Amino acid sequence: MFLLNANNLSNTKKNKILLSLAIFFSLLLCGELAIRAYSFYLEALGNSTGRYLPDFPNPFDQIRTGIEFICLNIIYIAWLIINRNNKKDITFIKILKNSSFFLLIAFAGYPITTDINLYVHYGLMYLNGINPFLNPASAFTSELSPFLIWKQTSTYGPISQLFFMFSGLFVAITPSLGIYAFKLICLLFHILNSYLIWGHLKNSPHKANVTIAYLLSPLLVYEQITNAHIDVLISTILIILIICLKNYNYIAAIVTAWIGFLIKTLPIVWLPLIFVYLIKQQRWKILFSAIFISVAIIFATSLIALPSVDAWTSLFNPGVKDRVGGSLYGFIKNVLSLNILNLPATFQETVFSTLKPIIFSIFVVSYLIILVKPFLKKKYSETTFTINIGWITLILFLFAAPWYCSWYSSVLLAVVALNIDSNSKRFVITTIVFCISSTVFNYLLRGIRLCDFLTVVPTLAVIIFWLVRDIQALKKPMKN
Numbered sequence: 406m407f408l409l410n411a412n413n414l415s416n417t418k419k420n421k422i423l424l425s426l427a428i429f430f431s432l433l434l435c436g437e438l439a440i441r442a443y444s445f446y447l448e449a450l451g452n453s454t455g456r457y458l459p460d461f462p463n464p465f466d467q468i469r470t471g472i473e474f475i476c477l478n479i480i481y482i483a484w485l486i487i488n489r490n491n492k493k494d495i496t497f498i499k500i501l502k503n504s505s506f507f508l509l510i511a512f513a514g515y516p517i518t519t520d521i522n523l524y525v526h527y528g529l530m531y532l533n534g535i536n537p538f539l540n541p542a543s544a545f546t547s548e549l550s551p552f553l554i555w556k557q558t559s560t561y562g563p564i565s566q567l568f569f570m571f572s573g574l575f576v577a578i579t580p581s582l583g584i585y586a587f588k589l590i591c592l593l594f595h596i597l598n599s600y601l602i603w604g605h606l607k608n609s610p611h612k613a614n615v616t617i618a619y620l621l622s623p624l625l626v627y628e629q630i631t632n633a634h635i636d637v638l639i640s641t642i643l644i645i646l647i648i649c650l651k652n653y654n655y656i657a658a659i660v661t662a663w664i665g666f667l668i669k670t671l672p673i674v675w676l677p678l679i680f681v682y683l684i685k686q687q688r689w690k691i692l693f694s695a696i697f698i699s700v701a702i703i704f705a706t707s708l709i710a711l712p713s714v715d716a717w718t719s720l721f722n723p724g725v726k727d728r729v730g731g732s733l734y735g736f737i738k739n740v741l742s743l744n745i746l747n748l749p750a751t752f753q754e755t756v757f758s759t760l761k762p763i764i765f766s767i768f769v770v771s772y773l774i775i776l777v778k779p780f781l782k783k784k785y786s787e788t789t790f791t792i793n794i795g796w797i798t799l800i801l802f803l804f805a806a807p808w809y810c811s812w813y814s815s816v817l818l819a820v821v822a823l824n825i826d827s828n829s830k831r832f833v834i835t836t837i838v839f840c841i842s843s844t845v846f847n848y849l850l851r852g853i854r855l856c857d858f859l860t861v862v863p864t865l866a867v868i869i870f871w872l873v874r875d876i877q878a879l880k881k882p883m884k885n
Contacts, residue, residue: 423483428506433473438515441461445552467848478841501596501599507621511626511627512588522553524565539713543556561635563706566710571586572584591634602644605651609826624844629815639672642668647791659699678776678790682779682790731857732860733861736861737760738757792824803839835868838863
C-alpha cells in the first residue's frame, strides 16, 4: 500500500523485493476489504433488529487482515532502514507520480469502519434542515441509516459538516458515491499534507525520504485514506499550525487552531499553550488580537451552527463518557475483570473509580508542566514548543482518553515529520512505538483483552525508560 515505484528507489535487489511484496499485500488487503464491504452490506440490510454489527463477524477474517496489515508495516520499516541514508533530491511531483499506484489502491479499498457512513449521514441531516448537533443521527432516516453503529449527535465541528454535506450531495445517485466523494477529499488532503511537509523541509537533506515516508506510511494511508477518518483534516491543521509557529505567524496559528477545533475538538488542547507562549514572548498586541479573534469565532459559531449549550457539548462526545476501550483505562478494567482474580463486581467498580481520576491527573500535571515550561527555560525555541505540542497530544491519548481509537495517533506523525532534523529523538521513537502498537494490535486483536495491554504497555515502557535515564543523569553530578 505504500512503497514507491522502482524507478524512484535505489536500484537494489532488496528494494525490488520490498516493492514486489508491498504490491502483493496491498492488493491482497484491498481485496479483503472489498469482500468484507459486500458481506457487511448484506448483513446491514438484513439487520432488522438493529443489533450491533462488528467490523469482522469472523475472528479469522480479522486476524488474517491484521496479519496483512502487519506485513505492510514490516515492509515499510524495512524500507525506512534500508534507505535511511538516501539523500537524493527529487521534486514532489515525481514523488507523487511514483506513489500514485499505492495511493489509488488505498483510495479504492472500501472502509472497514462505519465512521464514514456517519459522516455522510450527518451531511444529509444538514442538507435536510436538521441540526446534527441538536438531533441524534437516529432522528433522521437516510440511505445510510442501516450502516450506522453510532447514532448520537455529531461530535464533529461545523467545518467538518461542510465536507459531510458535499459528500451527501452524491448519495442521491448512490450511497457508495457519497462515501467515495468523502474519500476523495481525504486523499487530496493527505497529498496536501505531504506537500506542506516537503515544502517546509526544503533545506533538509532528508526532505525526499521524510516526504515519502509520510505520504506512504501504512498507518496514514490506511486510516486517513482507506478508512477516511476526519483526522486527516486535523493533521492538516497541525501541520499548518507548526509551520505558522516556526515562521512567527502567531495570529495565523491561533486562527488555525480554532479552525481545527471546529473540525474536531482536539486542537482546543493546543490553544492555551499558544496563549501562554505569547505571554512568555511578551507579544501583548498579538495576544489581545488573538483573544478578540477567539471571542469573535465563538460568537459567530454560536449564531450560525451551535446555538445552545447542548450543541457545544455535543462536540465533546458525551456518548462515550462511560465507555472504555483501546486505552490504559480499558487495560485496567480488563485486568480487574479477569476470571482468575474472581473479584466482586462492586469491588472492581470501586477500584476503577478510584484509579480513573489518578490516571487523568497524570495528564493534568503533564499539561501544567508543559504550560509553564516557557517560563522555566531561558531558551525555548519554536521547535521545542511544537515538539511539546506533540508530547501533550500523545500524553492526552495515553492518560486522558478512556475511549481511544487507533487512528487518533495518526496526527502525531505530522509533528515527527516536521521536526525530523531537530533534537527530538525521544518524541520520534515514542510516537512511532505508540502509532505502530496501537494500530497494529488493534486490527489484529480487536475485541481481545490482550489488545489493550499491547496497545498501551509498549509506549509506557518507552516513556518510563526515558524517565529512568533522566533520573540517572541527575544522580551522577550528585555522586561526583
